[in-house]
Amino acid sequence: MSPMPDFGRCRQNLIFMKKNNKFNLIIFFFIFVLGFFLRFYHLGSNPPGLYVDEAALGYNAYSILETGRDEYGKILPLFFRSFADYKMPLYIYLSVLPIKLLGLNTFSVRCLSALSGTLSIFLIFGLVKLLFREKNKGFWLTAAFVFSFLPWSVFMSRAAFEANLALFWLLLGVFLQLLSFEKDDCRYFFLAAFSYLLSAYSYHAERFLSPIIFLSLSFLWLRIDFRKDRLVKLLPGMLVFLLLFLPQLWLFSSPAGQARIKALLGSPGEIKFLLARYTSYFSPRNLFFDPDPDLQRSYPQLSVFYSWMVIPFFLGLFSFLRKPRDWRKWVIVLFLLFSPLPAAFAGDPFSALRAYPLIFPLILIITLGIEQCWQKLKSAWLKILVVFLTIGISFFSLYRNSFILLPKERFSAWSYGYKLLADQLLKKGEPVLIDDPLGSSYIELLFFEQYPPAFLHQERPKVDLSRYYDLGEWERQVSWRNFEVRGIFWEKDVYENKLIVATPLAVSADQVKEHFFTKAFAILGSDGRAIFNGYQTNPGLKREDDRKKLQLVK
Amino acid sequence: MKVKQFKSFGLPLLIFIFSLLGNYWIWSFWSKNKYWEFLLMIGISCLLVLFNARKGPAKFLLLFLPLLVILLKPGSKTIFYLNDLDIYSVNQRRSYYQNPLLGRFFENKLNRYVFNYEKNLFEGIDINYYFFATHPRERLGVDEIKKFPELVLPLFLIGLYFSLKRKQLLSIFYFLSSLLIAAFFSPIDTFSFFFFPFLVINIYFGIKECLIFFISTRRKPSPLTDELDK
Numbered sequence: 032m033s034p035m036p037d038f039g040r041c042r043q044n045l046i047f048m049k050k051n052n053k054f055n056l057i058i059f060f061f062i063f064v065l066g067f068f069l070r071f072y073h074l075g076s077n078p079p080g081l082y083v084d085e086a087a088l089g090y091n092a093y094s095i096l097e098t099g100r101d102e103y104g105k106i107l108p109l110f111f112r113s114f115a116d117y118k119m120p121l122y123i124y125l126s127v128l129p130i131k132l133l134g135l136n137t138f139s140v141r142c143l144s145a146l147s148g149t150l151s152i153f154l155i156f157g158l159v160k161l162l163f164r165e166k167n168k169g170f171w172l173t174a175a176f177v178f179s180f181l182p183w184s185v186f187m188s189r190a191a192f193e194a195n196l197a198l199f200w201l202l203l204g205v206f207l208q209l210l211s212f213e214k215d216d217c218r219y220f221f222l223a224a225f226s227y228l229l230s231a232y233s234y235h236a237e238r239f240l241s242p243i244i245f246l247s248l249s250f251l252w253l254r255i256d257f258r259k260d261r262l263v264k265l266l267p268g269m270l271v272f273l274l275l276f277l278p279q280l281w282l283f284s285s286p287a288g289q290a291r292i293k294a295l296l297g298s299p300g301e302i303k304f305l306l307a308r309y310t311s312y313f314s315p316r317n318l319f320f321d322p323d324p325d326l327q328r329s330y331p332q333l334s335v336f337y338s339w340m341v342i343p344f345f346l347g348l349f350s351f352l353r354k355p356r357d358w359r360k361w362v363i364v365l366f367l368l369f370s371p372l373p374a375a376f377a378g379d380p381f382s383a384l385r386a387y388p389l390i391f392p393l394i395l396i397i398t399l400g401i402e403q404c405w406q407k408l409k410s411a412w413l414k415i416l417v418v419f420l421t422i423g424i425s426f427f428s429l430y431r432n433s434f435i436l437l438p439k440e441r442f443s444a445w446s447y448g449y450k451l452l453a454d455q456l457l458k459k460g461e462p463v464l465i466d467d468p469l470g471s472s473y474i475e476l477l478f479f480e481q482y483p484p485a486f487l488h489q490e491r492p493k494v495d496l497s498r499y500y501d502l503g504e505w506e507r508q509v510s511w512r513n514f515e516v517r518g519i520f521w522e523k524d525v526y527e528n529k530l531i532v533a534t535p536l537a538v539s540a541d542q543v544k545e546h547f548f549t550k551a552f553a554i555l556g557s558d559g560r561a562i563f564n565g566y567q568t569n570p571g572l573k574r575e576d577d578r579k580k581l582q583l584v585k
Numbered sequence: 586m587k588v589k590q591f592k593s594f595g596l597p598l599l600i601f602i603f604s605l606l607g608n609y610w611i612w613s614f615w616s617k618n619k620y621w622e623f624l625l626m627i628g629i630s631c632l633l634v635l636f637n638a639r640k641g642p643a644k645f646l647l648l649f650l651p652l653l654v655i656l657l658k659p660g661s662k663t664i665f666y667l668n669d670l671d672i673y674s675v676n677q678r679r680s681y682y683q684n685p686l687l688g689r690f691f692e693n694k695l696n697r698y699v700f701n702y703e704k705n706l707f708e709g710i711d712i713n714y715y716f717f718a719t720h721p722r723e724r725l726g727v728d729e730i731k732k733f734p735e736l737v738l739p740l741f742l743i744g745l746y747f748s749l750k751r752k753q754l755l756s757i758f759y760f761l762s763s764l765l766i767a768a769f770f771s772p773i774d775t776f777s778f779f780f781f782p783f784l785v786i787n788i789y790f791g792i793k794e795c796l797i798f799f800i801s802t803r804r805k806p807s808p809l810t811d812e813l814d815k
Contacts, residue, residue: 303735307717310738316714320707321722338703341710349749380721431691439681 055168059156062172066152066179069429070145070188075138078190079438079557080447082327083471085191086478087113089140092126094484102477104488105499110282112494114471115505117287121200121233122193135481140191147199148188152179154202159395161209162359166402174398182429183335183383183390186328189433194387197237200230201388204245205362212252217264224268228275235291236373236385238279243369245272251358282500290503295377305375312371312386315341318393323383326444330432335383336393337425343400350399366392439557446475448554448562452532453479455552455565459530461513466533468518470507476514487511521546525573531566538566547572597793604789605630610732610781622778625654629759630782634789637755644755651763651779661770664701671697705768709777712738715784727772737788744791756786 081089091101091111101108101123111118126143133139156175163170178184187195204226211219224245231241249265282288311317319341322329336344354360366388374385408414442448453476456463465472477487490511494502508517519531519538525546531538543550548566556562605611605627614623629650636644655661667675675692682688713719716738718731733741748756760783767776 303717304720306735307713307720310712310717311721314711314713316707316711317722320703324722332700338707341707352746353750427691435681435691436678 055172058172059175062176062179063149063152065176067149069180069185070148071142073434074141074145074189075136077434077438078445079442080445080449081137081140081475081478082190082446083114083474084118085137085140086446086449086474087111087118088123088126088191088193089130089135090474090478090484091118092123092130092140093135093478093481094487095123096127096131097484098488100484100488102474102484102487103494103496103499105496108499109278110500112287112499112502115287115290115503117282117291117500119193119197119232119234119238121229122191122196125196126191135478141189144191144193144195145188147196148184151184151195151199151202154199154206155391155394158202158206158209158391159398161206161213162362162395170398170402173401174394177394177398177401178390180425180429181336181390181394182330182333182432183387185429185433186330187384187387192384192387193234194236194384197230197234198387198390200226200233201237201241201244202391204230204241205248208245208248209362215264217268220265220268221271224272228272231276231279236388238283239373240369240388242272242276244365247365248362251361255358286501287503308378308380309371309375311381312374312389315344317381319344321381324380325382325384326441328383331436331440333428333432335390336397337421337428339421339424340397340400343397343404344393345400346403347396347398347400350403351396363392363395442557443562446472447556449475450479451554452476452563455554456480456514456530456532459513462527462529463514464519464524464529464531465514465516466519466531466537467516468507470505470509470516473509473511473514473516476516477511482511525568526570527568528570529568531568532563533566535561535564538564547576600792600796601634601789604785604792608733608737608785609730610778613730613732614778619778626778626781629779630785633756633759633782633786637753637786645758647755648758648762651766651776654779655766655770655776661775663769664698664705664771666771667694667697701771702768705771705773706764708773709764709768709780714777715780716741724772727774733784733788737791740791740795741784741788742791743794744787744789747790747794748787753790756783759783 087102091113094100094102095107098104100106101111103112105112109120111120111123122143126140129139129142133142152175155178156171159166159171159174187198204223207219207223207226211217211223227241227245230237246269249269253261253265283292318334319336319338320334322332322334351360351363370389370392371386374382377385379385404417405414408417449472456476457480465476467473476482491509492506494506508515510516519533524531525548530551531548538548542548543566547569549569551565551567553561553565554563611623611626614620614626629647632647636647675694675697678692679685679688682691708714708724711719713722715732716735718729719727720729723729745757748754760780763776763779763783767773767779770776
């Protein structure tokens with residue numbers, strides 16, 4: 032049950048709010064502008080390049096815009112097959128508008144994520160206000176401020192991560208659900224159900240998390256004071272949610288869904304390893320010091336939170352544990368316990384992407400800790416010094432990691448160079464082979480070439496669209512117009528007149544000499560080294576050399 | 586009379602001995618012939634338990650024990666030691682900046698020392714370091730050893746919570762002081778044995794709390810729960 036509110040304090044807060052309303056509004060405006068700036072500044076060029084998943088989201092949205100079909104030719108699919116990972120559809124469908132307005136480019140693909148991250152600042156403020164009514168506006172603003180410049184949220188907002196959009200809908204769902212409980216209004220509950228659904232259709236991890244949070248909170252609300260009319264009010268929203276969630280269950284049980292689960296889980300190992308992965312999401316080492324080991328999902332030398340935040344984290348955790356038990360506390364506990372579960376099952380050591388919803392409860396805990404620190408510091412000068420020092424260190428390390436180290440050290444992880452490659456290849460008329468045994472880089476070229484999807488549907492090898500959702504395996508070979516993306520067949524390709532594009536590791540200097548390749552061009556990375564080399568084959572010379580060798584053997 | 590003595594003294598002693606010896610870490614000292622570390626850790630753990638509930642500032646002298654021991658054992662590698670790769674990395678990163686002054690400001694040796702110190706500090710407070718042999722983020726070139734069974738992790742957390750709640754902060758201050766000192770030495774494993782008493786004490790408190798909870802929910806208050814509660 033909710034504890035009785037402290038009316039004396041509430042009135043004090045109310046007076047404080049009225050007096051300082053304008054001032055607080057200005058502060059909130061600055062926080063919002065800061066959040067907007069950190070997310071949108073140089074969005075199209077930083078992170079450098081465009082990762083294959085981002086390119087896939089963008090090109091599929093472009094294909095929907097142009098033809099109403101995805102890259103395979105499926106009309107308005109419920110899940111996008113892409114690299115047989117069956118992407119959730121919402122990011123792609125919502126990206127149609129920015130692509131229509133701004134054209135197909137890196138900025139237009141990323142701007143939906145950046146916008147979700149910016150709007151989430153509002154939601155964090157609103158949620159903290161609902162969950163910590165007893166605190167003053169300074170506390171709510173602090174939480175919004177922490178979220179606005181946190182490395183985790185800034186990083187996730189600066190790339191086309193579906194997880195960022197999913198978090199926005201999830202937070203909106205929780206906000207509306209709590210509002211419906213506060214106001215005892217089932218309309219908000221109905222909207223909350225839709226918001227949770229949109230979250231589940233935005234990213235894989237939220238497919239598990241959204242129903243858990245939605246149903247647990249509803250159950251919690253009913254359990255506090257069970258009344259029949261309450262149940263009747265919640266029932267329509269819950270039924271709609273369950274009904275519209277059914278396709279997810281169907282995908283889950285389909286061969287494609289099973290293949291995806293197998294690919295993600297790998298060999299989960301013993302239960303103790305699962306437990307170790309789960310606890311690693313609460314380890315200060317992973318939260319405050321070590322970045323995500325996946326180079327594409329982290330800054331070079333900055334973890335998901337700033338390292339100084341470890342102090343408010345511990346103070347806040349203790350303060351949170353001492354808080355009286357009420358249903359609001361359970362909202363945070365539910366988030367804390369369930370958010371890392373999908374990531375822990377996926378087998379990554381620490382995935383900032385899959386465990387992204389964990390940011391919400393951790394921000395609340397850190398804000399509680401900051402409040403504790405603020406109360407403990409008695410001298411005003413000391414407070415000013417601490418604030419300047421922590422904010423200064425945070426912005427310096429964010430600038431250093433985001434604008435200096437990331438472009439120089441992580442460009443290859445972000446598939447940098449495909450735009451330059453596409454520009455280079457557009458001039459060529461002869462057959463081009465792009466060496467990529469994984470076969471995913473085709474989407475980068477299609478994206479930067481802005482290749483008309485209608486042509487692609489006719490030219491690329493056909494897939495059986497009647498079994499679209501059952502095709503668990505991916506072809507790994509794509510061809511269109513004069514382009515082919517696959518691994519090099521050395522016995523065949525060197526005897527055909529074509530341009531071969533490969534990384535320096537894939538084709539050695541000895542191989543260039545042996546097969547009489549002529550270097551046509553090189554695409555350089557930001558460190559000045561070649562990322563891709565273009566080689567012209569020389570079938571005449573190669574055949575002649577073979578003949579000579581054969582004669583020598585005879 | 587004997588039953589009462591057992592409840593007030595024998596049972597807590599048994600729990601303490603179980604916490605002290607029922608882990609892999611203490612026996613790894615023994616098996617690696619680190620006898621003085623073995624004895625020191627048992628000694629400090631006993632002192633922490635004895636002084637934990639006592640009032641007065643004298644008990645805080647314990648906090649200086651790690652410093653004393655570390656000073657007596659010189660020659661370990663500190664955070665101020667930078668190898669060729671570290672220096673290369675600093676110089677390489679400096680070249681990323683268009684303004685050399687900015688490069689010097691962001692990329693320098695001091696920055697590297699702070700990085701090394703933070704690295705040790707966060708490895709020292711990593712739950713997985715103690716309970717899962719640092720899995721899933723094992724460190725390169727370090728022989729990770731399992732220190733405590735995974736099953737005692739909840740007991741440790743319960744113990745820690747009650748230590749904080751009852752403001753019995755000696756073990757926490759001891760951990761913090763030894764961590765802040767030991768983090769000057771790389772890798773953290775060089776002096777991480779100082780953290781052993783902190784874990785043992787909190788596991789001991791955790792078992793005690795669970796036992797009290799278990800008994801009090803099943804039966805009415807008894808002398809056993811009263812004694813344990815003390």
